[in-house]
Amino acid sequence: MPQMSLYPGVDAQAIPLPGADLTLLPGPDLGKPAAAVLEELLVDTPWRQETITLFGKTHPQPRLLAWYGEKKAHYRYSGKTYEPQPFTPLLADLRQRMEDLAGAPFNSVLLNYYRDQRDSMGLHADDEPELGREPVIASLSLGEERVLYFRPKRERDLGALDLKLPSGSVLLMRGATQDNWKHGVRKLRRCCGPRLNLTFRHVQLRAGSPDAR
Ligand SMILES: O=C(O)CCC(=O)C(=O)O
Numbered sequence: 001m002p003q004m005s006l007y008p009g010v011d012a013q014a015i016p017l018p019g020a021d022l023t024l025l026p027g028p029d030l031g032k033p034a035a036a037v038l039e040e041l042l043v044d045t046p047w048r049q050e051t052i053t054l055f056g057k058t059h060p061q062p063r064l065l066a067w068y069g070e071k072k073a074h075y076r077y078s079g080k081t082y083e084p085q086p087f088t089p090l091l092a093d094l095r096q097r098m099e100d101l102a103g104a105p106f107n108s109v110l111l112n113y114y115r116d117q118r119d120s121m122g123l124h125a126d127d128e129p130e131l132g133r134e135p136v137i138a139s140l141s142l143g144e145e146r147v148l149y150f151r152p153k154r155e156r157d158l159g160a161l162d163l164k165l166p167s168g169s170v171l172l173m174r175g176a177t178q179d180n181w182k183h184g185v186r187k188l189r190r191c192c193g194p195r196l197n198l199t200f201r202h203v204q205l206r207a208g209s210p211d212a213r
Pocket residue numbers: 110112121126139141148165183184185197199
């Protein structure tokens with residue numbers, strides 16, 4: 001009997017990784033070509049370079065970022081709280097598409113801009129308490145293909161994964177993924193062009209807030 005797809009009309013690959021729940025959608029409908037979405041976001045986003053403090057020394061983060069979301073969807077990262085900007089029409093449209101693909105609501109999105117091969121993201125898990133237990137995260141990649149690498153948080157014998165994320169692909173991370181694994185993006189030795197990654201998330205709003213959903 002043919003296998004029923006959870007994503008009718010969309011090509012989907014389950015990525016085998018113990019203790020994780022990863023699905024890669026190589027080319028879902030974004031409403032326009034991935035290159036056009038990339039161009040619009042590169043030009044229209046007020047990019048910021050944040051700092052990170054490691055062992056008492058402050059450094060610029062090796063990438064640019066922007067944070068959008070509903071009013072109360074504050075985001076804490078490396079000890080800082082980011083105020084969200086309101087969704088633009090393009091980001092609101094992408095959010096709806098990601099919600100339809102993931103079957104889960106998102107009230108915020110973090111944009112990361114890797115300008116070239118020198119930009120990167122250190123190993124981390126998206127396990128902040130405000131994302132709740134077993135968060136669903138939809139990660140849209142645009143531009144240069146880079147590798148998202150996974151390493152176990154505890155048991156070394158769980159293995160490791162290097163996952164290529166092509167332009168226009170969406171990686172759905174669910175279940176215990178953030179409990180058991182860290183992920184990051186390495187610098188490259190070879191030259192490479194710009195890449196954007198958008199992680200759609202659901203930040204839990206304080207109970208009683210009019211924005212709570
Ligand atoms: O750039 C990526 O693919 C990963 C981004 C990420 O892990 C994050 O925003 O938390």
